[in-house]
Amino acid sequence: MNQVDYLRISLIDRCNFRCQYCMPDSAEIDYILRQDLLTHQELLTLLREVFIPVGFTRFRLTGGEPLLHPGAVELVRAIANQPETKDLSMTTNGFLLSQKAQALYDAGLRRINISLDSLEPETFDKIVGSRGRSRWLQVWEGIQTAYRVGFDPLKLNVVVMPGVNDGEVLDLAALSIDRHWHVRFIEFMPIGNNELFGDRGWIPSAELRQQIRARWGLTESQVCGNGPADVFQIPGAKGTLGFISQMSECFCDRCNRMRLSADGWIRPCLLNESGQIDLKTALREGVSTLELRDRLSELLALKPEINFKERNSGATGAYTRTMSQIGG
Known part of the structure; x- marks a missing residue:
C-alpha cells in the first residue's frame, strides 16, 4: 500500500456546468448552505494542525467548480506557502480560467487539470448541460490562457462515454503531439449519473490504447504522476497520454489519497462511503485538533480494508452524494 499523502479538497459543491457523468438532468441537488461550508480559517486549521502532521x-483543489469559490486564489496562496506542501494542483472546468489563470499562477499554483470531454462544440455543450450560448469557446480560451x-x-x-464522445479519442490524443499537454482518459463511472451509466456502460482503457497504438504507436512513458494514471506517449510527442482505469482495473493498492468535502467530511475511498468522519462538526464542537489527528490516523490505518474488502459495496450506484458533491 502506498503512503497516503495526497488530499483532494473540495472547496465548493456548486458548479456552473451540469456534466452528464457528474449528475443526471433529473437530479435535484441540495447544495450545502453557506454556513455549513468549511470556512477559510477552518480549512487551513485542518490542513496545518491535522492533515500535515499525519503526513x-x-x-x-476541486469542487463543484473551485473557481466559483470567492477565496480560491487566497487559499492557493496560503496552501502553496506552507513549508510542508510538496505539490499543489487544481481541477477546473476551465470556464473562468481565462480570467483567473494569471492570479492563480502568481499565488503559487503550477499544476492544473482542465475538463475537456469533446473538441466538438455541440457535443461539448450537450455533455456539460449548456443551454443557449455555447460554452466550448470560453473553455478553450481558458486552456490557451493557462498554457500561455x-x-x-x-x-x-x-x-x-460510449456513443457520446468515444469517436473523438484519436483527435483528443493528438493534442499531446505538438504541445506539452497531457491528456487523461478516464473510464466512465457509476457515480453521479447511474442511469446514464446503466444505459451507456464504459469502455476499457485497453481498447482506447489499442486505437491510439494502431494510429501512431504508443510507448510507456517515464513520466509518473501523483495519481493512478498509467502513462504512455505517442512516439515523438511533447506531451503524454494517461489512462485512469478505475472500472477495468482495481488500483486500490496504489491509492495514495483521501477526499475532504466542502462541508468537512473526510472520505477514504471514492468508490466506497464507509469510514467517513465529520471533521467540521467536531472542530466546531470544540474537539481538539490533536484528537482529530488521532481519529484521522485511525482512519488511515483502516483505509486498505475499506479499499479492498468492501470496495464492491460502493459500486452499486447507491451513493448519497453525486460526483460534484464528492469532489471527484
Missing part, C-alpha cells in the same frame, strides 16, 4: 503533503501563463504540466481530463 499529507500533496493537495488538489505557464502552467506545466497542463492536463486535460476526458471522461469517455
Whole structure:
C-alpha cells in the first residue's frame, strides 16, 4: 500500500456546468448552505494542525467548480506557502480560467487539470448541460490562457462515454503531439449519473490504447504522476497520454489519497462511503485538533480494508452524494 499523502479538497459543491457523468438532468441537488461550508480559517486549521502532521503533503483543489469559490486564489496562496506542501494542483472546468489563470499562477499554483470531454462544440455543450450560448469557446480560451501563463504540466481530463464522445479519442490524443499537454482518459463511472451509466456502460482503457497504438504507436512513458494514471506517449510527442482505469482495473493498492468535502467530511475511498468522519462538526464542537489527528490516523490505518474488502459495496450506484458533491 502506498503512503497516503495526497488530499483532494473540495472547496465548493456548486458548479456552473451540469456534466452528464457528474449528475443526471433529473437530479435535484441540495447544495450545502453557506454556513455549513468549511470556512477559510477552518480549512487551513485542518490542513496545518491535522492533515500535515499525519503526513499529507500533496493537495488538489476541486469542487463543484473551485473557481466559483470567492477565496480560491487566497487559499492557493496560503496552501502553496506552507513549508510542508510538496505539490499543489487544481481541477477546473476551465470556464473562468481565462480570467483567473494569471492570479492563480502568481499565488503559487503550477499544476492544473482542465475538463475537456469533446473538441466538438455541440457535443461539448450537450455533455456539460449548456443551454443557449455555447460554452466550448470560453473553455478553450481558458486552456490557451493557462498554457500561455505557464502552467506545466497542463492536463486535460476526458471522461469517455460510449456513443457520446468515444469517436473523438484519436483527435483528443493528438493534442499531446505538438504541445506539452497531457491528456487523461478516464473510464466512465457509476457515480453521479447511474442511469446514464446503466444505459451507456464504459469502455476499457485497453481498447482506447489499442486505437491510439494502431494510429501512431504508443510507448510507456517515464513520466509518473501523483495519481493512478498509467502513462504512455505517442512516439515523438511533447506531451503524454494517461489512462485512469478505475472500472477495468482495481488500483486500490496504489491509492495514495483521501477526499475532504466542502462541508468537512473526510472520505477514504471514492468508490466506497464507509469510514467517513465529520471533521467540521467536531472542530466546531470544540474537539481538539490533536484528537482529530488521532481519529484521522485511525482512519488511515483502516483505509486498505475499506479499499479492498468492501470496495464492491460502493459500486452499486447507491451513493448519497453525486460526483460534484464528492469532489471527484
